[in-house]
Amino acid sequence: MTATQPFRGDQHHEDPVVVLGWKPTEVLTALVEHGARVICVCEPADLAAAEKAGTADRIVTAASVTDAAEVVGALAREGVSLAPGAVVCTADEFPVVTASAVGEALGCRSWPMPRALALRDKFVQKQLVRRAGIRVAQAYFVERMADLAQVPFPLPYVVKPFDEAGSRRTTVVRTAEEAARLQGGAEDPGPWLVESFVPGGELHVDGVVRDGELQMISVSRYLNNVVDFRTGGLVGSTVLDRDTHAALHTAVADIADRSLRALGHHDGVFHLEVFEQEEGLVFGECAGRVGGARVDTVVRLKYGVDLYDEWARAVLAIPTAVAAATRDERTFGWLHLPAVAGRVTSMPSVEEIRERPGVEIVEMKVGTGDVMADTGRDINARAGRVVVSGDSAAEVDRRLRALAVWFRDSVEVEPA
Numbered sequence: 473m474t475a476t477q478p479f480r481g482d483q484h485h486e487d488p489v490v491v492l493g494w495k496p497t498e499v500l501t502a503l504v505e506h507g508a509r510v511i512c513v514c515e516p517a518d519l520a521a522a523e524k525a526g527t528a529d530r531i532v533t534a535a536s537v538t539d540a541a542e543v544v545g546a547l548a549r550e551g552v553s554l555a556p557g558a559v560v561c562t563a564d565e566f567p568v569v570t571a572s573a574v575g576e577a578l579g580c581r582s583w584p585m586p587r588a589l590a591l592r593d594k595f596v597q598k599q600l601v602r603r604a605g606i607r608v609a610q611a612y613f614v615e616r617m618a619d620l621a622q623v624p625f626p627l628p629y630v631v632k633p634f635d636e637a638g639s640r641r642t643t644v645v646r647t648a649e650e651a652a653r654l655q656g657g658a659e660d661p662g663p664w665l666v667e668s669f670v671p672g673g674e675l676h677v678d679g680v681v682r683d684g685e686l687q688m689i690s691v692s693r694y695l696n697n698v699v700d701f702r703t704g705g706l707v708g709s710t711v712l713d714r715d716t717h718a719a720l721h722t723a724v725a726d727i728a729d730r731s732l733r734a735l736g737h738h739d740g741v742f743h744l745e746v747f748e749q750e751e752g753l754v755f756g757e758c759a760g761r762v763g764g765a766r767v768d769t770v771v772r773l774k775y776g777v778d779l780y781d782e783w784a785r786a787v788l789a790i791p792t793a794v795a796a797a798t799r800d801e802r803t804f805g806w807l808h809l810p811a812v813a814g815r816v817t818s819m820p821s822v823e824e825i826r827e828r829p830g831v832e833i834v835e836m837k838v839g840t841g842d843v844m845a846d847t848g849r850d851i852n853a854r855a856g857r858v859v860v861s862g863d864s865a866a867e868v869d870r871r872l873r874a875l876a877v878w879f880r881d882s883v884e885v886e887p888a
Contacts, residue, residue: 487557488529489787490547490580492537492571493564494522496762501527502784511552513543538566540573547578554580561787563761563780568592583760590735591760593634595665597735601755604734606727608755610668617654617664620645627651628669630699644669644699670754672747674698676709677724678763678771680782680794684738687782687794690771691717691724693865695807695872698745701851706876707765708807710868711774717865727753740786741779743767766806766859769833773804773859802861804832805868808854810876811838813846814885816855825858828878830871833859843888855883 489503494514503510504527512528515537522531534546547554554560560575560582562568568588575582582588589596598611610625613634623629631654632642641660645651646669674697679689691712696705714721728744735758743763745756762768762779772778776797785792811819816838825834836856838844845853858875862868 487555487559489559489561490552490554490574491528492543492560492562492567492574494518494525494528494531496563496780497525497527498768498780499563499762499783500525502778502780503787504528505781506784506788506790508784508788511547513537513546537562537564538570540570540577543567543570543574544577554578556580559787563783565592565759565761568760584736587736587760591737591758594632594667594757595634597757598667598755600734601731604730606730606734606755607752609670612666613663614666615663617660617662618656620651620655620666623666625668630667630669631664632667634663634665642699670747670756672749672754674756675712675724675746675748675753676763676767677728677744677746678742678767678779679728679744680741680777680779680786680792681732681737682739682786682792684733686725686729686732687792688775688777688797689721689725689728690775690777691721692767692770692805693869695805695869698851702848704848706807706810706873707847707851707854708805708872708876709767709770710805710865710872711770711803712865713774713803723753727755731755731758739789741783765808766833766835766857769859770804770806773800773832773861774802775799802863803865803868804859804861805865805872806857806859807872807876808847808852809856809858810847810880811844811855811883812880812885813844813888815843815888816840816883816885818882818884819855820879820882825856825875825879828871828875830860830862830868831858831875832861844883844885855879 488509488511490511492513494512510528511530513532513534514522516533532546532550534542536542556579558580560571560580562571569592572583572585572588595611598608601608628646630644674694676692680687692709695708701707737760744758747754768779822834838855847853860871
């Protein structure tokens with residue numbers, strides 16, 4: 473929302489909140505629980521699921537929620553007239569800039585375009601962070617893969633789109649031979665962002681910022697750096713207790729505060745990634761949304777903070793509830809259950825998984841007879857997802873890794 477026009481709590485029964493995208497469903501639920509009248513704009517393929525969720529007062533379909541013209545046209549066709557008090561927003565990564573453009577076009581409340589762009593375009597983001605004196609990878613962009621020879625810094629480097637998420641279409645180029653293969657391969661639509669490779673372990677930081685002040689942060693360490701999923705790395709993380717890892721939390725809070733100020737993100741939630749090095753922390757990237765997978769769950773279990781509720785509170789300008797949260801002395805982590813690609817002929821039951829040490833939550837996506845996708849092609853490909861608890865981050869880390877090995881070895885597949 474703009475700083476000059478806060479969305480007051482006494483207005484949200486009159487003025488609707490237009491949300492681009494129906495996922496994650498928790499955000500629609502949180503808005504409704506605070507009394508908001510929600511208009512959900514979704515794509516045709518998601519209409520049935522959005523209707524089944526049953527949380528929006530009204531559902532409008534647009535050919536693409538990332539195309540401002542499509543969204544404005546869809547609202548007009550449905551006769552939706554928005555007053556200046558209405559809000560246009562999204563909790564999804566991809567329509568962030570669209571929501572800002574639609575809000576500005578219709579004279580409604582939305583993120584200012586510079587903020588939306590800073591939280592979406594990775595090149596713009598890194599430029600702003602670097603100007604604020606924060607350590608960050610070098611960044612360059614090319615129109616075509618054939619232009620990689622022009623990159624002004626040495627190998628290794630990372631090639632990725634400007635506006636993807638979850639390391640999709642991201643490639644680490646370590647050798648001249650790998651660069652030559654990309655340059656001479658089939659052309660994938662560009663342009664492309666090229667970043668110098670940043671060594672070090674990867675952390676993700678999830679939290680709440682209101683009126684430009686950090687309200688809380690949760691620091692987690694990935695089991696493997698995100699990009700390593702392509703080479704068999706585990707997808708998951710463990711929360712690091714703020715008392716046990718006090719010095720790290722202090723350093724993370726500093727880089728988070730400075731980064732959010734540089735990006736103009738002063739009200740809402742955030743998902744920030746940084747790299748640990750001996751010289752200090754290096755900024756990775758930042759999104760103005762709740763982290764994916766089961767980040768929300770482990771933060772809620774550990775710190776008692778519902779990030780989706782905090783997202784909705786920021787949209788509606790309702791005070792944060794962080795101060796009333798209660799922390800658990802245990803810590804928690806989450807994991808995508810890995811398996812070999814193919815048709816599953818045998819796998820552990822949910823009950824067997826729950827019997828493993830520390831397992832709190834099990835969410836299965838694949839069952840016997842289903843086809844398991846190649847986890848090296850899609851970071852979201854998984855047999856299921858678990859949340860595990862323990863008395864320390866080290867214990868949770870061990871339990872997650874042991875569970876991954878046990879599960880992978882227990883699944884039997886045949887070629888699909």
